[in-house]
Amino acid sequence: MAKRIIIVAGHYGAGKTNVAVALAHAHKDDAGGCVLCDLDTVNPYFRAADNAAELNAAGVRTVIPAYANTNVDIPVLPAEIASVFCSDETVIFDVGGDDGASALGVYAADIERAGYEMLAVVNMYRPLIADPADAVAGMREIEQYSRLRFTGIVNNSNLGAETTKRHIEASAEYAERVAALAGLPIVYTTVVGEENAPESVPAGEILVMKNSTKQLF
């Protein structure tokens, strides 16, 4: 059985954690199990650590930075991360946004050796990547920081709680432009709730997700 590493990276606030959590759930029954590895050293509050209990209950192992959700911002990654390279688990890396991907670069050699897929999460409703050219420029920077190459696009275009099917349908052209400029395939188009799923997507699959962002009110 081939070891599988799926890296979820992209622009700050593009929705990487929601995608990573959804992928972890999708791979929880893989033969070797699944581990979600929170590599985010950038976000102080909203992060995969918020979903650890729920993921663990579903049978997904989680590796969370020691100080995540505490009162300090000390970007320490746990030594436990090394364990994901010597197991049969499917590994989902949830990477910090933009230059937060430098944390991923630490493991570039191990990841390269094992083989990997690296997904670029894009959202046309995020102003700094609303222009496909800016989105791809950002992806190139992330590749520099991480010393790894993207292999596909995840169209996670959404307006948070106000997202409708129309918003997702309107993003198809954007996703195609990003994919064409980057020379990469669209792997997933995400929706929160099946009722928002478009009739068809230009390429790839529809990934139905739950909103896994911590709710404060």
Place this chain on the structure above:
Amino acid sequence: MAKVLMKGNEAIAEAAINAGCLYYFGYPITPQTEISEYMAKRMPKVGGLCLQAESEIAAINMVLGASSGGTRAMTSSSSPGISLKSEGVSYLVGSDLPAVIVNVQRGGPGLGGIQPSQADYYQATKAYGHGDMHLIVLAPSTVQEMASLTGEAFDLADIYRTPVILLADGAIGQMMEPVDFSARTPRELPEKDWATRGHGGSRKHNIINSLYMNPEDLERTVEERYVRYRKIEAEEVKYDTFMTDDADIVCVAFGITARICHTAVTMARAKGIKAGLIRPITLWPFPNDAINTLADTAKAFLSVELSMGQMVTDVKLACGCRRPVDFYGRTGGVIPNPADVAKKLEAMASELGLRS
């Protein structure tokens, strides 16, 4: 313009640029560093300047310099960094300079912690600097308001020649919501005829200064400033209400806590408790009249805060101590959930004999 999805901190930065702010001076600190990061990316594209100063103190004094020249300038920080700026803020007031200062609050005192807080309420509303002074204090409660109140802050600063504090909290700063930057209509602004701009000897030169040789001159200047403060109190109070018309217990909350109370009020209503919410949007000037009017019909108030209860006194003063003012809050970066607040409302209802 169509809606976009942003973090609260990013919305502040984009709104400042939309408001014509060309100078941003900052120093990174969690949980507001996205403001600096966003400014660093965007300012060069609009011909503005984003400068990471050597310290918070340097940043606030750079704001003083930029504002003296009549341009719109902003700085931002979080609680410990905000304390460092206090001397500069007093100098801005003493020099009658407009400026926008953003505080995305975190836990304190001291280094405290990086989780959200509202414990700089006293500092912002009572004594951010030395001397006889007030600052306009705006408290956004949504990412949309992070944008619209930033624009409003720049306008108010120019109209009244005063620094304006945008008192946010880490939760609103970090969370993401849709925002529409065209939602606000800019206000009519006075000419900045006081600015120290080059004029080729065409007029008497302007002086920006906060030192007065004669006590009488300083007294006159301060008194003139207080005339402006009275005008602000009369004309610039902003607040929002939710289900207060028949409310027996009125929550008073701002920022993220108002969002929590909104849900808590709905939960309490479902249990037959007539709860409501008044949300001060300006913390100075405080919505005294609105709270006093609510005291005619409400039986009690509940101040809900991410602090040890710093707003309670203001609510008591606003209602002339005619009604009991209770408090529920968490501090140190702990955020209560709506059910916690609803439980407190239930307990109050029992104490007040409002339920069977």
